[in-house]
Amino acid sequence: MTAITHTVSDSLTMLRRDFRHLQRYPVMAISGLIMPVFMMLLFVYVFGGAMLTTVGGGSYVDYLVPGILVMAVGAGSAGTAVNVNVDMTEGVIARFRTMAIARVSVLTGQVVGSMIRTAVSLALVVGVALLIGFRPRATFGDWLLAIAVLLMLTLALTWLAVAGGLAANKPEGANGFSLPFQFLPFISSAFVPTDSMAPGLAWFAQHQPFTPIIDTLRGVLTGTPIGNSGWLAVGWCLLATLGGYFWARKLYNRDPSR
């Protein structure tokens, strides 16, 4: 019983620490917030006109927003991986290891902090999207579903990013680890339908995890067909979360090499 309350209170303490860091060094968080919005504006106003024929009419913003939301989660995970990696070089981590605190709380604090940052970034994207003409047809329940999908994806990518941050020797390596999360959405249904791509690439785009997640979000928000994408999205997220969690825990529990 006390073990569980300690895990929660220790994680909250670590979360507060994470926010203090953010206060002291906000540059990275701010650039992480602006980047997805900038991408959205770029795609709507620069490529949007040309894209419209590919996506088959309607409003390109409506097509684009689910993809940008997923990219925002990917961008957030890059920051998490670097954060974790830099934090592990702080001497205070060695001190935490010699204290009677829930070991995993150092990581859960990071995860919760990252999820809150990503949530803010997602809210910003949706806000700007609505300003520039995004007109979702989602009911209140649909919005809740969309939020649930985004949270699942964020949890999954964040745990993977924490593991990547622990595994990498340097911040550059940690950043490199999260590059796939930032670039895979380009080869998915985020910007154009997958069947408009070259055949080999189209097959990859249809079967990589980001496509069912984006299709689910798009279906929930704008009413396009979802098919079996919903279950695939849940499956991929669950798999990545568990994989990331156990990998991160294993890496954190190994003897520090110094």
Add this chain to the structure above:
Amino acid sequence: MTISAFGLRKNFGDHVVLDGIDLAVPQGSVFSLLGPNGAGKTTAVQILSTLITPDGGEARIGGHDLRTDPDGVRSVIGVTGQFSAVDSLLTGEENLLLMADLRHLPRREGRRITAGLLERFDLEEAARKPASTYSGGMRRRLDLAMTLVGGPRVIFLDEPTTGLDPRSRHGLWQIIRELVAAEGVTIFLTTQYLEEADRLADRIAVLDGGKLVAEGTAAELKRMVPGGHVSLRFSDAHALDVAARALGSTNRDDDALTLQVPGDGGVRSLRTLLDELDRAAIEPDGLTVHTPDLDDVFFALTGRPTLEGSPR
């Protein structure tokens, strides 16, 4: 025994860092592990403070078994390593409050303890500045203050004064002495400075190449080596001659006009020596007593001249 260990072993690859170490530290005492760089001091602290796992051996700290109850060990210890374990993005005050939260102290008590430690460690002025702006001595003081939050019964200090200027070093020694005197904590200290072990430790163990080569009080260790002598200085060559004849076999230095007489430097042997000079009607200009120091001990035990500057 507050700390007891039997046969602690640790290898890094082929390299044997600790080769079977036995330790016994009674409650409320200061124990010093003395040795050159690379002797395995830090590894010993890392094992005893649950940071790394040993490849062999047993240890109990504060009644908790290292292997089966690491969280129990963690609940009674505090560690200040040779690499500063502060959060450099947080202020000194925030660092201390963080420790209070992680020790699950009530808010109010955490604030009270933090305020007390900031005052005691002379960090009040810098309390609201990020630790990254602190000097080496300030960081080390903050580090030790963080270790003290929650009142650990056993404190590990891994080369606590390495890299500090003499003033900061003396300040830290004073704090360590007070801790033992006022709160009865047990201190496990590693150092490569003979003077530090000599001044602080009740018992000293000399670690060399992963093995304990000697253990005892500073006085006991010094008694293990010969090398004490009394050095007499004279005003002219004639006095030196007469004295040398009167005292029999001595080491004489004609240029410096000194004689070295073997002896332990005790009051009785000094009196005998001076009586002999009296009988020969000679009065030396000056007299110095050289007792063996830990440098001599280390040389005698390891065959290497000194601790400082030993190769890694």
